[in-house]
Every structure is written in C-alpha cells, then in structure tokens.
Amino acid sequence: MITQIKQIIGEHPEWLRSPESSLSFLKASTPASGVGKWTEKGKVLLFVFEEGERLPTLCIKTVRVYSAGDVIRCNYDNLQLLRDGVVGSTYIQMFAKPLYLYNDGDLVFSIETICPGTKFSQDARSVELVVEKYIAWQSHLAKKTKKFRILQHGDMTPDNVLVSGQNVYLVDYDYVGTSYLPGFDLFNFLSKIKLSPEALHTYYEQYFPRYFKAIGAQVKSYSDLFPLYNIEESKRKAKK
Amino acid sequence: MPPPYAGVQNVSLLYGRTWKKLGHEVGITFVYKPENADDLGANAEYFFEYKSRPDKFKKLLFLVKYFFKNPFLYFHLLRSYLKVCPRLNLEVILYSAYGVYMKGVIATFKPDVILAQAALIKTFMICEVVKNKIPVVFNTYAEVHDLKMGINKNLTEAQRAKYWKYFLNMSSLVIGMDNCSVGPLMYLPPERVKVFYDTCDYTFYRKELSETKEELRNSFALPQDQFLVAMTGAFHYRKGHDQLIKAIAILKKQNLNVGAVIIGGNIGLEKWQDLAKTEDVLDRVYFFQNFSENEKLRMYRCVDAYANLSNSPRSCGLDLALLEAMSSGVPIIVYDNGALPSAVNGKNGFVVPTSDVGAVASAIRKLYEKSPEERTEMSMESSKIASKTDINLTAKIKLDWFNEVIASFRYWGKASKEELEKALAVIEREGWDAFLARYENEFDFTFEENRADWRFIIPITKNFKVLDAGAGLGRISIPLARVVQSVVALDQSSLRIKFLKLRAEKEGLKNIEVCVGDIFDAPFEKESFDLIVMNGLLEWVGATDHFRDPREAQLESLRICKTLLKKDGFLYIGIENRFALSNLSAIDHSGLRFTSFLPRILTNIYTRLRKGKRYDTYTYTKNGYQKLLQESGFSKIDFYLPYPGYNLPRVMIPYENLDALAYAVRSLMSSLGTKRKVARFLAQWPGMLRLYRYLFFSFGIVARK
Numbered sequence: 011m012i013t014q015i016k017q018i019i020g021e022h023p024e025w026l027r028s029p030e031s032s033l034s035f036l037k038a039s040t041p042a043s044g045v046g047k048w049t050e051k052g053k054v055l056l057f058v059f060e061e062g063e064r065l066p067t068l069c070i071k072t073v074r075v076y077s078a079g080d081v082i083r084c085n086y087d088n089l090q091l092l093r094d095g096v097v098g099s100t101y102i103q104m105f106a107k108p109l110y111l112y113n114d115g116d117l118v119f120s121i122e123t124i125c126p127g128t129k130f131s132q133d134a135r136s137v138e139l140v141v142e143k144y145i146a147w148q149s150h151l152a153k154k155t156k157k158f159r160i161l162q163h164g165d166m167t168p169d170n171v172l173v174s175g176q177n178v179y180l181v182d183y184d185y186v187g188t189s190y191l192p193g194f195d196l197f198n199f200l201s202k203i204k205l206s207p208e209a210l211h212t213y214y215e216q217y218f219p220r221y222f223k224a225i226g227a228q229v230k231s232y233s234d235l236f237p238l239y240n241i242e243e244s245k246r247k248a249k250k
Numbered sequence: 251m252p253p254p255y256a257g258v259q260n261v262s263l264l265y266g267r268t269w270k271k272l273g274h275e276v277g278i279t280f281v282y283k284p285e286n287a288d289d290l291g292a293n294a295e296y297f298f299e300y301k302s303r304p305d306k307f308k309k310l311l312f313l314v315k316y317f318f319k320n321p322f323l324y325f326h327l328l329r330s331y332l333k334v335c336p337r338l339n340l341e342v343i344l345y346s347a348y349g350v351y352m353k354g355v356i357a358t359f360k361p362d363v364i365l366a367q368a369a370l371i372k373t374f375m376i377c378e379v380v381k382n383k384i385p386v387v388f389n390t391y392a393e394v395h396d397l398k399m400g401i402n403k404n405l406t407e408a409q410r411a412k413y414w415k416y417f418l419n420m421s422s423l424v425i426g427m428d429n430c431s432v433g434p435l436m437y438l439p440p441e442r443v444k445v446f447y448d449t450c451d452y453t454f455y456r457k458e459l460s461e462t463k464e465e466l467r468n469s470f471a472l473p474q475d476q477f478l479v480a481m482t483g484a485f486h487y488r489k490g491h492d493q494l495i496k497a498i499a500i501l502k503k504q505n506l507n508v509g510a511v512i513i514g515g516n517i518g519l520e521k522w523q524d525l526a527k528t529e530d531v532l533d534r535v536y537f538f539q540n541f542s543e544n545e546k547l548r549m550y551r552c553v554d555a556y557a558n559l560s561n562s563p564r565s566c567g568l569d570l571a572l573l574e575a576m577s578s579g580v581p582i583i584v585y586d587n588g589a590l591p592s593a594v595n596g597k598n599g600f601v602v603p604t605s606d607v608g609a610v611a612s613a614i615r616k617l618y619e620k621s622p623e624e625r626t627e628m629s630m631e632s633s634k635i636a637s638k639t640d641i642n643l644t645a646k647i648k649l650d651w652f653n654e655v656i657a658s659f660r661y662w663g664k665a666s667k668e669e670l671e672k673a674l675a676v677i678e679r680e681g682w683d684a685f686l687a688r689y690e691n692e693f694d695f696t697f698e699e700n701r702a703d704w705r706f707i708i709p710i711t712k713n714f715k716v717l718d719a720g721a722g723l724g725r726i727s728i729p730l731a732r733v734v735q736s737v738v739a740l741d742q743s744s745l746r747i748k749f750l751k752l753r754a755e756k757e758g759l760k761n762i763e764v765c766v767g768d769i770f771d772a773p774f775e776k777e778s779f780d781l782i783v784m785n786g787l788l789e790w791v792g793a794t795d796h797f798r799d800p801r802e803a804q805l806e807s808l809r810i811c812k813t814l815l816k817k818d819g820f821l822y823i824g825i826e827n828r829f830a831l832s833n834l835s836a837i838d839h840s841g842l843r844f845t846s847f848l849p850r851i852l853t854n855i856y857t858r859l860r861k862g863k864r865y866d867t868y869t870y871t872k873n874g875y876q877k878l879l880q881e882s883g884f885s886k887i888d889f890y891l892p893y894p895g896y897n898l899p900r901v902m903i904p905y906e907n908l909d910a911l912a913y914a915v916r917s918l919m920s921s922l923g924t925k926r927k928v929a930r931f932l933a934q935w936p937g938m939l940r941l942y943r944y945l946f947f948s949f950g951i952v953a954r955k
C-alpha cells in the first residue's frame with residue numbers, strides 16, 4: 011500500500027508544502043475488536059510527515075481487509091457532504107479536505123489533508139470555544155437547504171475534536187449524516203467529557219438553549235430529547 | 251548410573267543399542283569405567299565420572315575440581331536442592347559438583363532429550379542444569395513410593411510431598427516401571443506418567459543353541475538328574491534368593507532331588523553360601539557370578555524352572571532377568587508382589603503368596619511332578635508372554651514418547667503448557683465459542699488483529715510469501731494470511747502450532763503452512779520469502795546451546811533470515827529496547843530485574859548467581875540493533891517506535907522524525923495517567939524528546955536485503 015501511496019503523492023506535488031522534502035509515515039490504528047467480524051472493524055491511519063514540518067501534511071485512511079472498505083468510501087463521501095454544506099464559508103476549514111480515493115479491487119484508501127490541531131483539552135475555556143464554533147457552524151447550516159439544515163457530525167466525541175489556537179476541527183466522518191436529530195452532537199460531546207453530574211448539568215443548561223435558539227428551533231424542554239439521544243447513541247454502539 | 255553390573259544398567263544399554271540401530275545418537279553416563287569394555291556393547295558414546303571405582307579421596311578431588319570449574323552454578327544447584335529438601339548431607343554436597351560435571355557432558359553431547367534412570371539427587375541436579383532447555387524423562391523405580399529408600403527416610407510426610415511434587419514436576423514425562431508407577435501417580439496427573447514394563451532382548455534369548463541340555467549341564471558342572479530352579483539377580487536380600495534356598499531345604503527333607511542355580515553379581519555371595527550351609531543345602535545350591543548374556547542364555551536352557559521371589563517393594567517388577575529367562579523358555583514361579591503376577595497367565599507357572607516359603611516349595615514340587623511334555627508347553631507359554639516385551643517393540647514405543655516430549659517441550663508463551671492443552675481440548679470438543687467464553691483474556695491471544703498492524707509501514711503485496719518465525723498462537727500469522735499469498739508459521743511448540751492451525755481452520759485460511767522447529771534448523775529453501783517476521787523472537791534465540799556467545803546466536807539467526815529472504819525482501823523485528831524506562835519496574839527476559847541495564851559481564855555474574863545460568867537474552871539499544879543487523883549483512887534499516895509496545899503496535903512512529911514523535915505524544919497517545927502527562931509536557935523540548943526516544947519501550951525494525 012505504501013508503494014501506491016507514494017506514487018499518488020508523487021503525482022500531486024501541490025498537496026505538499028515542499029514537494030522536494032523526504033516523507034515519513036506515522037501509523038496509527040484503532041482497535042479491531044468488538045462484536046461481529048473483528049477483522050472488519052477499525053481503521054488504520056497513516057500520517058504523512060514532510061521533513062522538518064511540525065505537523066503532518068496528509069492523512070491516509072484505510073482498513074485491514076478489502077472487504078471492510080465501505081468504511082473508507084463512506085467516510086470519504088461523508089466528508090464531501092460536510093464540505094458541501096459549508097462551501098464558500100470560513101467553516102470549511104473545520105474539516106479535512108478530501109483529496110483522493112484509491113480502490114483497485116485489492117486495496118482501498120483515501121487521502122485527506124490534515125486537521126492541524128491537537129486533542130481538545132477538557133477545560134471550561136476549550137469547551138466554550140468548541141461549543142461556540144460548533145453552534146456557529148450549525149447555525150450557518152440551518153439557514154441552508156433542507157438537506158443541510160440539521161446535519162449532524164454524528165460522532166462528535168471529545169476524541170474527535172481537535173483544537174489549535176482559536177480554531178476548532180472535527181475529524182472522523184464515519185457517521186456524518188446518519189442522524190438528523192438536533193442537539194445530538196452537542197449531547198454526545200458534553201456527556202463524554204469527564205465531569206461531575208452537577209458540572210455536566212450546568213453545561214447542558216448553558217448550551218442547549220443557546221444551540222436551539224441559534225438553529226431557530228422551538229424546544230420547550232431540551233431534556234425531553236435525551237431519551238431520543240440515548241436511543242441514537244445505543245444504535246451507534248451496536249454498529250461500532 | 252553405576253557401571254553395568256546390574257539390571258537397570260543392562261536395560262539401558264539394551265535400549266541404547268536398539269536406538270543406535272534405529273539411527274539415533276545415544277550417550278550414556280556411568281559413574282566409572284567398567285573393567286571389561288565388552289560390557290558396553292551398546293556402541294553409544296560413554297561418559298565416566300571416574301576412571302575406576304572411586305574412593306573417598308577421588309570423590310573429594312571430583313568435588314573440588316567441579317566446584318572450582320563453576321562455583322556459581324555449584325552454589326545455585328546446592329541452594330535449589332536445599333530449597334525443596336531441607337537435609338544437607340554429603341551426597342548433596344558432592345552431587346552439586348556432579349551437576350557442574352553434567353553441564354559439561356551435556357554441552358559436549360548436546361542431547362535432544364535426557365532419560366534419567368531413577369529420580370535421585372543426581373537427576374535433580376541434571377534437571378536444574380537443563381531447566382527450560384532440554385526435556386528430561388524419568389524412569390522411576392521404587393524410590394518415590396518406598397519409604398525405606400534414600401531421601402524418603404529423612405523426610406516428614408509433608409516434606410516428602412513437597413519434595414516429590416517439585417522434583418517430579420521437573421520432568422517432562424515419567425515412565426514408571428509397572429508396579430513402581432504408584433509413586434509418581436501420587437504427585438503427577440496421570441497423563442504425565444506412562445506405566446511401562448521392562449524389556450528384554452527376546453530374539454537373542456530365543457536363539458537356537460547347538461549344545462544339548464546334557465552338554466550344557468556338563469559345561470556348568472551341574473548334575474544331570476536333578477530338577478533345577480534358577481534365579482538371577484544381585485546377591486541382595488530384596489532379590490529373595492534366601493526364599494529359594496529355604497524352599498530347597500524343605501524339598502530336600504521331602505527327599506526330592508531338587509536344586510537351585512543362583513546367578514549374582516560380584517558382591518554378597520558369602521551370606522548366601524552361609525545360609526545354604528545353615529539350611530544344609532550347599533550340596534544342591536549352585537552359585538555363579540557375573541554371567542555374560544551368552545552364559546545366562548545357556549544356563550536358562552538347561553534348568554527346569556525359574557523363580558523371582560522378591561518380597562520387598564523393590565525388585566518386584568517384570569525385570570530384565572525374569573523376562574530373559576522367560577524368553578529362553580522356562581516355567582516360572584513368582585510371588586504375588588508388585589507386578590510379578592502379570593508374568594503368569596495360568597499356563598506358564600505359579601503365583602504364590604509373598605514370603606510363603608512353604609508355598610514356593612509346593613509350587614516347585616508341582617512343577618517337578620509334571621511330565622516333560624507338560625513342562626515344555628509351559629515353557630513355550632512363558633516365551634510367548636516375554637515376546638511382547640521385546641526390545642525392538644519397546645524401544646520404538648519409548649522413542650515415540652520422546653518425540654512427543656521434545657515437540658511439546660519448548661514453551662515460552664505466557665500460558666502454561668497445561669492450560670493450553672486444556673484449552674485445545676475445549677476447542678476440539680466444544681468449539682471456539684466455548685473456548686472464548688471460558689478463556690476470555692486468559693492467553694496471549696485475542697481475536698484482535700492489531701499485533702500485525704506494523705505491516706502498513708512495509709510495502710506488502712498480495713503476492714508476498716511470509717515466514718512468521720516464532721509464530722506463537724498466530725496473532726501475526728492470521729492477519730497477515732488475509733492479505734498475502736502464503737504464510738509459514740514456525741514455532742518450537744507443537745501445542746502452540748496446533749492452536750494456530752485450529753485457528754486458521756476456523757478462519758477458513760488455507761494459505762497458512764505450519765512448521766514445528768527453530769530458526770537454526772528451519773527446513774526452507776534459500777531466497778523463498780518476501781518477508782520474515784521475528785516478533786518477540788530475537789531476544790530469545792541466544793538461549794540455545796548451539797552457540798557459546800548469545801550475540802553470535804542472534805547474528806546467526808539474522809544471517810539465516812537473510813539467506814531465506816528473496817532479493818529486496820523485508821525482515822521485520824519487533825523487540826524491546828535494552829534501556830527501556832519501563833524495564834525499571836519490570837522483570838527482564840532473564841527472569842530478574844534490571845539485568846538489561848547492567849554491563850553484560852555483571853549481568854552474567856548476577857544471573858549465574860541467582861539463576862545458575864548465563865545471561866543469554868540480550869536486548870540492545872537502537873545502535874546495538876543497527877550494528878547487529880549490519881554485521882549480519884542487512885544494509886537498509888529503518889527503525890520505528892511502536893506504541894504502546896511491539897506486541898500491540900497501535901502507533902508506529904518513524905524513529906528519525908522527532909516531529910512525528912512529538913505529534914504522536916500530543917495527539918495519538920493516551921492523555922490519561924501521570925506518566926503520559928509527564929511525557930506530553932516533556933515533548934515540548936527536542937532534547938527531552940530525544941531522551942524519551944532513547945528510553946522508549948521497544949522497537950519495530952524493518953531491514954531490507
């Protein structure tokens with residue numbers, strides 16, 4: 011696979027910051043475990059580093075066996091969908107840019123740009139920053155066509171949120187568009203931050219009304235939606 | 251063992267001779283060299299502790315010599331023995347030196363398996379010397395269950411249980427001579443004990459003789475008209491010669507013309523002569539000493555019956571002498587002691603109550619009164635029974651056992667051999683679901699496929715032929731087999747290979763070939779692989795006796811890999827860093843702490859002191875591995891840092907790229923736990939990153955031919 015990746019990158023010098031520099035590959039994979047067929051679970055990522063660059067330039071996503079390749083194709087299409095919703099706006103920088111989808115019947119992988127942030131640290135200021143950017147994005151979508159009005163990232167766990175300065179990035183696009191339940195992302199994000207029940211409740215009080223207002227939705231009591239969120243969540247778990 | 255003047259030694263020689271004939275190398279150790287070299291007709295390689303029968307002075311010299319040869323090992327052996335047997339005696343002091351001596355013998359002869367005659371202190375020392383290296387099979391006699399024997403006399407019941415449990419568990423298999431297997435069975439599970447009988451050279455003892463019975467009797471100066479009962483064995487009370495002498499005395503009083511032929515060794519004759527005199531049968535009891543095989547055969551052909559009247563817990567098996575006499579063709583009389591009754595099928599003689607001399611006399615009388623035709627029929631029956639114990643049959647049975655033992659011996663996995671055996675039985679009987687339910691997280695095994703994830707940094711194609719050296723339970727072979735043409739899984743343990751094979755079948759993977767063996771005698775053609783995997787193997791290859799220097803063994807294994815690789819083929823090595831920070835709180839491969847950090851010389855002394863063996867599980871720094879690979883002929887070498895470790899390479903960080911390492915620390919590694927927080931903090935400075943990299947847990951190394 012490395013051979014094909016190198017070849018494709020070689021054909022696209024515009025993807026690199028300095029096309030002459032030598033490349034190294036950092037591999038990271040998610041566990042291949044859970045229920046069902048283990049081999050087909052999980053993804054493998056390869057980060058492409060250009061020599062001398064602090065951050066990787068590209069991210070290659072693949073799977074362990076070809077038969078599990080749908081995940082990659084789906085991820086790639088989802089990313090395209092996300093970007094379609096924000097094309098022409100500044101929100102487009104919240105997501106990676108899909109560059110290439112390779113599929114030769116044996117191997118399947120996608121190439122994306124990197125989101126240049128680091129893991130979101132779970133302090134109040136960062137939470138405020140992430141939620142603020144998120145609500146702004148969702149509010150932008152709400153003004154769009156029906157297709158995008160309440161599009162959810164679908165897996166906005168703290169792990170999938172990267173931060174760099176004032177920029178917020180959302181990564182991992184496997185579940186984009188699988189839910190059109192407003193507030194699900196927010197619930198997913200806040201409930202998975204390690205917090206005391208009281209602190210969590212404060213966050214909910216603070217952000218849910220703000221969120222619904224921003225997308226122009228009339229919700230009397232947001233907590234009525236929690237059972238629905240939980241159902242959605244358990245569907246995810248079953249799929250994972 | 252002692253020189254070949256008795257049954258056990260003769261049996262050993264007989265086995266040795268037969269195994270040699272079957273094409274195996276056989277080495278036999280004796281205490282001292284017998285006077286008559288013909289006694290060693292097995293054509294084996296012989297080792298003698300002493301040139302001749304040792305006296306106290308010679309034993310002292312032996313002790314001093316081998317003590318100074320390797321005092322570390324000496325003390326280790328002494329201490330190991332005293333741990334399980336709290337009695338310090340002269341034997342233990344001397345035999346610890348014997349252990350040092352045997353280490354030399356074993357290094358010279360390089361056996362695949364060691365057969366120990368009886369579980370004695372010397373056996374213990376051998377086991378300790380070859381621990382985890384060579385399997386030892388015990389032939390046990392009465393020493394385990396006879397409370398009057400050896401060490402049993404000096405131990406309490408609880409001490410005895412502890413001693414035998416530990417000692418017998420040092421063996422890979424115990425062969426308990428028929429009645430004597432009761433001892434081992436008290437301490438070992440039945441599958442570890444094979445109940446077996448003695449053997450004899452049946453063909454030899456069936457040989458036609460040119461001399462008639464009369465001529466034979468004349469040659470031994472025996473009377474022609476007397477009814478003669480023979481008995482063979484050392485002149486010891488336990489052999490029961492006295493029982494026969496007393497029975498002859500009873501028959502003499504009944505005016506029957508019956509006599510006895512007693513064949514013994516070179517000591518103890520006088521007491522039997524005195525007894526015969528007291529019983530007034532010196533005129534009809536004939537003593538012979540140190541008979542050759544041929545003389546025994548000729549004697550058995552001219553006597554009328556043979557007796558084994560052992561009335562002790564020892565010497566009550568189907569012993570060599572009894573089987574030889576039976577092969578030759580004589581009716582027999584035995585006591586109902588131990589395994590002796592199994593020599594009689596009702597048609598070839600009599601079983602009489604143990605120690606009942608009167609009953610012995612009546613049995614002889616019954617035989618005496620039978621017609622010559624009836625006795626000939628009985629003789630043929632004896633011979634038929636003995637034919638089943640022919641050495642050519644028994645030698646093959648034992649060889650099969652040895653092969654099993656050798657195949658399942660080397661076991662370095664985390665699961666114990668017994669556990670894995672049980673688990674395999676569950677898979678075979680009840681299937682994988684039952685196995686998973688019962689053994690979840692128990693083995694170094696899961697269905698996760700992460701262990702082979704390093705493969706993404708190597709340009710593997712679907713046409714690759716892969717050798718997984720040290721394949722274990724298949725956590726690398728299986729995921730690789732899904733994406734390459736073929737995988738050969740090589741492992742030293744047939745159990746692990748069996749598991750791997752079952753797993754491959756379950757997964758429907760038909761492109762995995764399995765091979766039990768080690769890298770040094772791997773039977774593969776040159777340039778036949780595109781990729782060779784040594785995950786968690788290179789650190790162990792030094793633990794072989796093939797090489798004096800562990801590093802030399804590692805170099806050789808790498809050279810072998812290079813020969814087996816096709817041009818431009820890849821070698822992947824997953825291995826620990828010698829200076830891994832986490833080693834500070836972990837046990838090194840040597841089984842001790844800190845051994846990887848110390849200079850090799852010090853470590854060597856330390857492991858010799860603590861473990862009684864050299865330090866042979868070398869790990870290196872990055873530069874050390876680089877040098878090792880270069881010396882073995884690899885030129886293109888790339889290092890990666892696998893996180894959390896080479897056995898679960900979730901993240902593979904290119905070694906040379908510090909930015910990638912910093913990125914991994916910040917974005918990919920867990921941010922929980924103090925250790926990780928410190929690492930994240932330190933990752934801000936390149937100097938600290940370098941240090942962190944130097945102390946990283948392990949390496950993934952990709953070398954190209």
